Amino acid sequence: MKYIVVIGDGMADYPLEELNGKTPLQSARTPNMDYIASNGVSGMLKTVPEGMGPGSDVANLSIMGYNPREYYTGRGPLEAPSIGAELKEGDVAFRCNFITERDGILADFNAGHISTEESSQLIESLNQKFSGYGEFYLGTSYRHLFLSHDESAADLKSTPPHDVVGEPVESNILKPSDDKNAELLNGIMQRSKDLLTCHPVNEKRVREGKNPANMIWLWGQGVKPQMPSFKEKYGLKGATITGVDLIKGLGVYTGLTNVYVPGATGYYDTDYCGKAEYALEALKTHDLVFIHVEAPDEAGHAGDLPEKMKAMERIDKRIIGKLLGKLPDFGEHAVAVLPDHPTPVHVKTHTMDPVPYAMFSSLAEADETRCYDEESARKGSQGIIEGYRFMEHFIEYAGKG
Helix, strand or coil, X not given: CXXXXXXXXXXXXXXXXXXXXXXXXXXXXXXXXXXXXXXXXXXXXXXXXXXXXXXXXXXXXXXXXXXXXXXXXXXXXHHHHHHCCCCCCCCEEEEEEEEEEECCEEEECCCCCCCHHHHHHHHHHHHHHCCCCCEEEEEECCEEEEEECCHHHHHCECCCHHHCCCCECCCCCCECCCCHHHHHHHHHHHHHHHHHHCCHHHHHHHHCCCCCCCEEEEEEEECCCCCCCHHHHHCCCEEEECCCHHHHHHHHHHCCEECCCCCCCCCCCCCHHHHHHHHHHHCCCCCEEEEEECHHHHHHXXXXXXXXXXXXXXXXXXXXXXXXXXXXXXXXXXXXXXXXXXXXCCCCCCCCCCEEEEEEECCCCCCCCCCCCHHHHHCCCCCEEEHHHHHHHHHHHHCCC
């Protein structure tokens, strides 16, 4: 049996007036997702436990079959291994965004999707300026890492920048403000403005009419997690395909093979067809492949409905369509499609709502569902299950002959 899990980050949404009361999933042309739903079974998945933030870190950890309450320590440490940051005992990894700050307001949480090449120059300057406080590590685009060597920094309260766009920086930085670590790290964030504003990279971006990466934002901190491998837990050899360091880091900690796909950018321009092709190649030596696509989430954060629908349609045609055409060559197979969390275009950030999933197996029977979307999945035969139970549920369903 071969397994594929396709994760469209942030695909789920709410009914929209501009779509005559339909959700983007209901309005987009997704015949291949509908094929999975109509020939398989559907339900809803609660990927984020009560009391935890609805981040991609928690949600994808759930989808991979790990209870976040047991294994989650923070987003930063999950991204660390994929960008070459080795966490030792006492180290705390922070996710480090390049942001655009204007007049004390967090104007853009991704600094106009600054390129990795530009970011590399800024990271180098940050390391020169703040070498006595920790280390900065280059990631992709605006997503980077800061490593502190004071374990108590893990206890600070931090805020994801995509949750507070348009709000004052001062109101949303690390807390409590009287903590020595918060005071130190907030000082680095504020002082980064002086360094980055006049950096040649940002002076050029401003001349070109682009948002400058004129400040860093530290958040999502934690210590190195400990978890069993995916093979130990589920008896399957797995792989991941993604353009996002978070998912690659999860792959490292769970013993999954991270398959590098040229052109997998973690943005709208990602190589959808390439992800499908590399997934099919990986299936020759692996039992299961996770394919993660960030584009719908980026569009949701931007409030860009047309781009979100385009991303979902590309996932459907260029990834799922290609997979469905080739999977029978492997014999018995199963495929599932789902978001990790909703990123509604009118909310512009993640929400706690359960997400719709559909799964098809060449061995199992179908329910009465005919389309893949939020409303149809709520009526599906599988009901609502906890996110971390999805993997065992999928494997069990797939083998029912």
